[in-house]
Amino acid sequence: MTREAPLTVAVIGAGIVGLCAALEVQRAGHRVVIVEPDEPGGRQAASYGNGTWINPAAILPISLPGLWRRVPGFLLDPTGPFVIRWRDLPRLAGWLLRFVAAGRNWALVGACARGRYLLCKDTVDEHLAYAREAGVPGLIRRDGLMYVYRGRDEFLAERRVWDMRRDFGVRFSEIEAGELRRLQPELSTEYGFGARLDDAGQITDPGAYCGALARLLVARGARRVIARATGFDIAAGRLRAVRTDGGPVACDRAVIAAGIGSALLACAAGDAVPLISERGYHVVIPDPGLDIATGLMPSDGQMGVVSTPQGLRLAGQVELADVSAPPDWRRAEILLGYARKMFPGRAARFDAKPVDRWLGHRPSTPDGLPCIGPASATPDIVHCFGHAHTGLTQAPASGRLVxxxxxxxxxxxxxxxxxATRFAR
Structure with missing residues (x-):
C-alpha cells in the first residue's frame, strides 16, 4: 500500500538494528525520528563490541538436540564458552526451559533455520550497499570467515550442522592442514583443519559503522531525539506519541529496536516477551603484530577472532546473568588465554600493552528468532529486537521487513x- 502523505516514524534505538530499520523506513519516503539517549554505536551498545562478523551461515540457533545434557556443565564450569551464573538461575529458569525445548529435535531446529536464513542470506551485499551510501566502504571486508578445528574429526562431529548450512545454499570450503598453514601462518599447529565460509565477511569497526549510518540518516533529514523511551501514548488503538524522559515524541508509527531495553517497551505495547541478556565480552589487543584477513572461530573457544583498526579483537562466548550483575572479568582473561594459545609466537607481544575489555548485553529470545512484527496493543508499533549475537548479520533484512x-x-x-505473539501461545 502506497501512501500519498509520509508517516512520521519514531525508531527507538540507534544500534545496528534500529539504524538499518530507520534507513529502510526513510528510503520508503517517511519521516524518521531516532529516539536514543546515547551516541549511536557507542560503548554502551551491543553493536559496538560484537565479533564484527556478517555471516550468511548464521542460520543455526544455539539450542540444538542434546543440549540439555550440558546444562549442568554450564553451571559448574565458570571458564567454559557457555556459562550460567548460579545466583541468577531462579530468574533464568523459565527462559532456560523454553531455550532447551526450542532445540529438542532437528525438525524444530530446521524450522528456526528457515526463518534465520531469510534474515542472513544477503547480509554482506546489503551492508556493503549501506557502507557505500555512508561513504565508508572500507569498513567492509569480504575475505570469508573460518571455523578452525584441532582435526577433521571435530569437524565431522558437527557434520549435521554443516550439512544443514549446505542445504540452504551456504558455500563453504574444507581446508586441510597444509592449506590452513598457508592461509594462517601465525596460527598454532594445534589447529589442523578449517571450514571457511566463502561468502561471509566482517565490518571491521562496528562502532564507527553505526556512527556513519546515523550521520547518513541525519543528512537525509532524520531527526535525533536524545532521550530514553519509557512508553507510549495510545488512544482508541492508535499511537499518538512515544513517551520519553524528555517529553512526548509525536509520531504515527514507532519501531521498538532498543536492544535489551526492548522487553519493557514491548510489554507497554501489549506483548510479554521472554528477553534476557546473552552477555558477551571482548578484549582488544593493541598492536598485535599480525593481521588476520579471514576472521577465525576456534572450536574449543567459540569466539570470533578478528583484526580491527584498534587491534586484534576476541569477542563472544555466552554468559547468562542478570543485566545488573557486575562484569566477571575472568571472561576477558579466558579470551586472552585463547589469543596466546592460537598465536603462540605473538604471546609475549600480546602481554606487552594493556588490553581493552568490554561487556555488552545481547538481547536474546529462547527460540533463536528475533521479534519482528506489529504489537498487540496497536499495529502502529512494530517490534524489531531480540537478535542475540547475530544482530549485525540480521539487521538489513530486519530493516526491510520493518x-x-x-x-x-x-x-x-x-x-x-x-x-511476538508466539510467546503467548
Missing part, C-alpha cells in the same frame, strides 16, 4: 515466524 510492516506494504518475506 519498513514494509510500518507502511502496510507487502512484506519481502513471511513475518509470521517472528511474531
Amino acid at each position: 519498513a514494509a510492516l510500518v507502511a502496510g506494504d507487502v512484506p519481502p518475506f513471511d513475518p509470521s515466524p517472528f511474531s
